[in-house]
Amino acid sequence: MKPISARMRHFTALLVALLLLQGCNALNPLCGSARPAPAIASLSVTTITFAQVQQGFLLTVNGSQFVSSSVVVINGVAQTTQDPSSAQLQVTLTTALISGPGIANVQVKTPSGTSGDLGCSSGGITGSLVLTITS
Secondary structure, eight states: OOOOOOHHHHHHHHHHHHHHHOOTTTTGGGTOOOOOEEEEEEESSSSHHHHHHHHOOEEEEEOOOTTTTTTEEEEEEEEEEEESSSSEEEOOOEETOOSSSSEEEEEEEEESOOOOGTTTTEEEEEEOOOEEEEO
C-alpha cells in the first residue's frame, strides 16, 4: 500500500474543512448551484380597484436576486409569473385569486437549490408588501 503524500493530505484536509463550513456560500466553492434569497422592494401600484382585478390586472413586483424559479406569492398561494428578470416579476391578478375588495399580501419565493446538504443557504421567501383592492 502506497503512503499518502503530504500534498494529498493537505488537499483532503482542505476539502473536509470546506464541507464543514455552514452557510458560507462565498467561501464554499461547492455552493455554486445555491440560489440567492430574493429581496422585494416595491409593487408597481399599491392600490387597485376590484374592477381592475375583474379585467385581469398585471402587477409588477420589483426587487432583486430573482431567478427563473422565483414566483410571486399572493396571500400564501404561489402564482405563475410572466417575463421574469433578476429585478422584476409580473403576475396577472384575476377574480380566481382575489374575490373582492380588501388587501392582498404579496411576497416572492425562490425554492432552495440542490446544495442545501453542503451547508449552503439557498432560496427563501421575502417579507410581505400590501396591495389594497378597493371597490
